[in-house]
Amino acid sequence: MEVWFTEDQTKNLRISCRVREVLFSGESPFQKVAVLDTLEFGRMLTLDNVIQTNIKDEFVYHEMITHVGLNTHADPKKVLVIGGGDGGTVREIVKHKGVEKVVHVEIDQMVIDVAKKFFPELSVGFNDPRVEILVDDGIKHVKENKHTYDMIIVDSTDPVGPAVGLFSEEFYRSVYEALREDGLFVAQTESPFFNSDLITRVTSTISGIFPVTRLFQAVVPTYPGGYWTFTMGSKKYDPLAVDTEKISALDTKWYSPEIHRTAFVLQPFVKELLPK
Amino acid sequence: MEVWFTEDQTKNLRISCRVREVLFSGESPFQKVAVLDTLEFGRMLTLDNVIQTNIKDEFVYHEMITHVGLNTHADPKKVLVIGGGDGGTVREIVKHKGVEKVVHVEIDQMVIDVAKKFFPELSVGFNDPRVEILVDDGIKHVKENKHTYDMIIVDSTDPVGPAVGLFSEEFYRSVYEALREDGLFVAQTESPFFNSDLITRVTSTISGIFPVTRLFQAVVPTYPGGYWTFTMGSKKYDPLAVDTEKISALDTKWYSPEIHRTAFVLQPFVKELLPK
Known part of the structure; x- marks a missing residue:
């Protein structure tokens, strides 16, 4: 059978x-x-x-949603993860020795329990003493914690069901408020082949709030079409201005200092989705 | 229903x-x-x-299997396409004004007929006076035409059935012989996620024959995992040495001078597949 x-x-x-x-x-x-x-x-x-997520391709998404932003910020000490209860995102963050505190806000206790039991490779970061796990609503958390974080990672599901609010203008404004004066955030923002309207709307909204807005990309085979984007909103640092030769070596399979740079080089049809 | x-x-x-x-x-x-x-x-x-191929994503594959190589060669005049009976590859080649002759060898008449009837957007290049279509075996053609082409494009199906021979060492040697003294070839070489052994074997074989061997990548949503590679074997020109600022503008949606460069920037896990 x-x-x-x-x-x-x-x-x-x-x-x-x-x-x-x-x-x-x-x-x-x-x-x-x-x-x-x-x-x-x-x-x-x-x-x-x-x-x-899955064991075979999880490294792509988790490396790209974390290291690009962490290596763009000059000194990220306090990081918030919203969603991402499987733990892969936290695992990558704690590879950065300079990070002092990771607050992980996942709305669903069952996802955390399942990650601990069935995905030890992903949830391993939960044991790091710098990590605090809160089972709570990420939208509420950013509203209640102003001027707190150096980096916020929005590791959400697709923009249906519980994650709809994580793609709204109101939420991005709360994220702005929750960041310190030189903070930045990164969110997963779907596929240019299948969600082009969403990419246009989200990048346009974020560029109305943050001085720096950048779309970058990677390939996750199990997501629709493989081709996947992330969007960064930043108050000060520009990921394109990073001296990639100064990026410390990390144990990664997709991300590298060279990929940090090339991830932002977009194809003509993707550039057309962005604010002019 | x-x-x-x-x-x-x-x-x-x-x-x-x-x-x-x-x-x-x-x-x-x-x-x-x-x-x-x-x-x-x-x-x-x-x-x-x-x-x-399909109307929605065909541009990725057809632009990348052609323009990267054509813009690496200093003056490609005579180009051979093996396979690719849908016509998309030929359509991209004839965008290059300097190309004087395109020989298109497709083994299957039915594919050409179907392309003409159902895919006019792809087969449009067949009408260009520089294009000659031969319904023939590509392997035989390269054996019989030595020192003839500036560029050869192997636009094959997967390495099963009729295309197996197009991934063999013997074939790559024939391709070398069929190229002029500064010629180069590009072949589609499958997915790093699902065909890593093939990529290792093919790049190793080609690097034993050609002075320059380079793997590059793009994303074709309808191919397994989306993430796709091409391999270039070149007698003289190195695609990494191209002055991308001198590349003429083309009407493309995936390829661009910037993408020409970044397509060769490989992730750590892909680099590991290549000859040391």
């Missing part, structure tokens, strides 16, 4: 992964949570039937 | 596209040929049930 997991990536596009075993399946107050052991990608986390 | 086309991208990974209409389905002496009108990607060509 063959068992397959199928995700509707769009109304008209599906990805299917052959499953060795369903390791966990549950329903939290926020979403359906499942852990599948897949033959192609190893263990895989899905939320509401959408692939979030 | 919903109709879906499903491709086995690997034994354990599938992509499915919703189909509005099956426009053509036939069997040539070489392969099954189908044209589907899909809701997500528009018209799509499949060979032996594998997606070859």
Whole structure:
């Protein structure tokens, strides 16, 4: 017998992964949570039937949502992660010795529990003494903590269901307020092939709030079309002005000082999505 | 009723596209040929049930398999295309005014016929007076035409069935012989996530034959994992030594002078696949 997991990536596009075993399946107050052991990608986390992460390609997303921003800021000491309950983002942040404190706000306790049990490679960072985990609403947290963080990472699900508010102008304004005077934030902002309207709206909104707005890209095979973007809003530092020769070596598989630079070099059809 | 086309991208990974209409389905002496009108990607060509090209993302592959090499060679006049019967590759080549002759060798007449009928956007280049179409075996053609071409493009299907020979050492040696003394070739060489062994073997083989071997990359959403590579073997010119400021403007959506440079900047995990 063959068992397959199928995700509707769009109304008209599906990805299917052959499953060795369903390791966990549950329903939290926020979403359906499942852990599948897949033959192609190893263990895989899905939320509401959408692939979030997996052992094979997780390094791309987690390295890019963290190191680009951390190496853009001159001295990031206090970092906030919203979402990303699997732990991969926190794992990458704690590779930076200068970071003194990571506040991780995940709305769903079940995701954290599942990460600890089934994804030790990702959740390993939770044990770092600098990490504080709060099971709470990230939107509320940024509103209540003004002028607090050097960097904020919005490691959200797609802009449906619980994550809709994380793509709103009001939220980006709260993020601005929650950052210190030279702070910056990075958010995952979907695919230029399938979510071009969202990229246009988000980059336009952020550039109305932050002095520096930059889109950068990577490839996550299990996300629709593979090609994926992140957006940085920054009060002071420009990622393009970083002296990449001074970036310290990190144990990474996708990110490198060279990739730091080239990730911002966008193809003509992506440039067209950005504010003029 | 919903109709879906499903491709086995690997034994354990599938992509499915919703189909509005099956426009053509036939069997040539070489392969099954189908044209589907899909809701997500528009018209799509499949060979032996594998997606070859489609209206939505074809620009990436066709721009990258052509312009990178054409702009690396100082004066490419005579170009050979092996495979690529849909015409997209030829369409991009004829954008270069300096090219005097394009010989297009496609083994399967049915692919050419289908391209002319269903993909006018791709096959438009067939009408250029510089283009000669030969329905023939590309392997035989390179053996019989020594010291003839400035550039050879291997626009093949995956390394199964009719295309196996196009990934062999013997073939790369014939390609070397078919090139003039400063010639170069570019071949599509699959995914670093799913075909890493092939990339290692092919780049190692080519670097044993050509003085310059370079791997470069782009993202084709309908290919497994999106992330895709091309390999260049060159007798003289190095794509990294090109003065990208001197590259003439072309009407392109993925390729640009900046992308010419950054396409060769590889992530650590891809670098590891290359000959040391």
